[in-house]
Amino acid sequence: MTTREMLTEANKVKAQVAALTPEEKNAALFAMADCLVGCTDAILAANAQDLAAAKDSVSEVMADRLRLDKKRIEGMAEGMRQVAALPDPVGRRLESITRPNGLKITKVSVPLGVVAIIYESRPNVTSDAAALCLKSGNVCVLRIGREAYRSASAIVEAMRAGLQKCGLDRRLVNLAEDTTRQSSADIMAATGLVDLLIPRGGKGLIDACVRNAKVPCIQTGTGICHVYVDAAADIGMALDIAENAKCSRPSVCNAMEVCLVNSAVAQDFLPELWRRLVAERAASPVLFKLDERAFAILGGRENCVPAGEGDFDREFLDYVMAVKVVDSVREAIGHIAVHSTGHSDCIITEDAAAADRFVNAVDSAAVYVNASTRFTDGGEFGLGCEMGISTQKLHARGPMGLNELTSYKYVVRGEGQIR
């Protein structure tokens, strides 16, 4: 089936999934989860084929993302059951007003329709995205990278078996058969057939979607996150947060990439930071890329190099960090305004006025005071799940949960009112 045909088929079942009751959707999610576990052998066999084919062409990190095992499949099924347990996002009365002329206007949440997800080589996103789309009453169209296609296809077949057990249409969950660039291009161009496109993956994929999509698209992910250590920072707290934000999982978008340090504390703080992130981390020391003033303090130490061009605009996604000394909250805010991707930025300070100033002026999806940027996550924010983290301002910003996969409509009831 061509991608265009798949999208046309997907649109035919929009009304079916939108009309499902919460109970029907949850029953389907449980059935799909059971089928996923029931099909473990088939999924692992497909995954083994993917791994074998990818052996020579992908890095070990990528192979690890691609690799499934019994436990991971159980985890995927458990994830689907957890989505079933969340509150239903459809049919919420967002507002109710009665106008002076007697019209009763209700703003009600409704599904978006067809949600397309273009992602790379993580097979687990397949069940994750399918569950969130079904729960929010949307038809889901998936497009995974070539190297993970067999795994995703086996996962989709398992989920479709679950749908069919509940008497639902297979086309509620769709996977593009074409894994060339053409299928992504077809999805991006399918005006009227795709209500929302969410790219999940690296900067190249996201930029391509934002640049080329003619369908509504949400920009996700890229995080050049800053931690600013203020003159009034609790230094112990600043060290804990900086270490956590940089080192707990450097490959994710909410990890710190840039540390800004107030000049009043730089002389004390930076050598301590170096001790925590380099000297005491023999296994995976952080590489410090230092601006001139920071280099004047740390230059000559192990893993300390001068920052090169572009280092303050780079998402390292690794044990690497750019460091800059600034003279004020104002200068920190100014730097962030120019260099942040609007994901997550943090101030460490005991000065309430400085905190308020930072919070008001920094225009990012999540602005932190005295906590690690690593908390920007649907689960950590209490949304129960996450379809990605939006770094744009339209529709959804920050972690996208089930509510962000809905739109709304106005229902207007009258007794013959005319204008």
Added chain:
Amino acid sequence: MTTREMLTEANKVKAQVAALTPEEKNAALFAMADCLVGCTDAILAANAQDLAAAKDSVSEVMADRLRLDKKRIEGMAEGMRQVAALPDPVGRRLESITRPNGLKITKVSVPLGVVAIIYESRPNVTSDAAALCLKSGNVCVLRIGREAYRSASAIVEAMRAGLQKCGLDRRLVNLAEDTTRQSSADIMAATGLVDLLIPRGGKGLIDACVRNAKVPCIQTGTGICHVYVDAAADIGMALDIAENAKCSRPSVCNAMEVCLVNSAVAQDFLPELWRRLVAERAASPVLFKLDERAFAILGGRENCVPAGEGDFDREFLDYVMAVKVVDSVREAIGHIAVHSTGHSDCIITEDAAAADRFVNAVDSAAVYVNASTRFTDGGEFGLGCEMGISTQKLHARGPMGLNELTSYKYVVRGEGQIR
């Protein structure tokens, strides 16, 4: 100044306007309104030039849209004062939660940043859009059609005088000097410099924006609105609503374009409808474009012709209406699913089950039961104002008021929490 330069300048004052207090914004709106009235002579002189230049090239309808007079300018100023009186949309606490780990997360409404409006020849949109943008903390970038440029320029200069009286930057309100297609193209392509693009005008303009914009864009306006007269309709009410929806202002997007009539009542209803919309409206009778079954009932009467190809997919914006006989609510819903632009669709019925079925199944911004589609309007919905009517599902749907010109951010306050 090139359009690109204007956009760059506009971005420099984003932080300034975002930081204004509600009182500062309202004072500016009042000062701008006063300056608008104070500059009446200059604005009328510019408008006279526009009218003279357009004399040979525009229709009388278009000239009427373009024409300003003392009263219209006073109306524009009054509109700005009314916007000042509305609740401030920025800084609303949309959600507040305390997580088990003690993190306090607040979701707060914030301005979008730079909002661009591309519009055609209505000079009054200039002050309207500027007021809504300022009130919502956004910098506004306007691009008007060539034939109204002098008028818009005089209006912008008057508003800028008001800004300057309040010590604010002129660049809070901007008008593209280039009135060729290039300026629209530049705005659509200005990724990173435009946070939201709203096209206001005809289908050609809107389609061009949706197709070409690389910046976030909201699809507005086109309305192929349906009124379905059910088997259980109150026929008197149906006649009143159909007449109002078609004839009260046929040039607007919330006017009815298609009347669907249940076959159980068609034989009685259609001749009555014809009497109200043709026989009793000598000055501006409606042209009926009839499907085969409707033509079998009304054929031969004055102003009744068979519907041609595409007539059920056309926004007539005139005293013209397509009419189709259907056999059930289900068939009406099916027709609307295929032909509606998702703006406003209505059922006339006394049958609560039919009403519910229609409301649940019709996927439009506004779904009506027993009221005219003409109510789809920011003012009529109680929003106090309107920046256009969105027919897309992302971000905003239906009438866009001040809240729809904002985004949000998460403010996360901790005491050193790490993950």
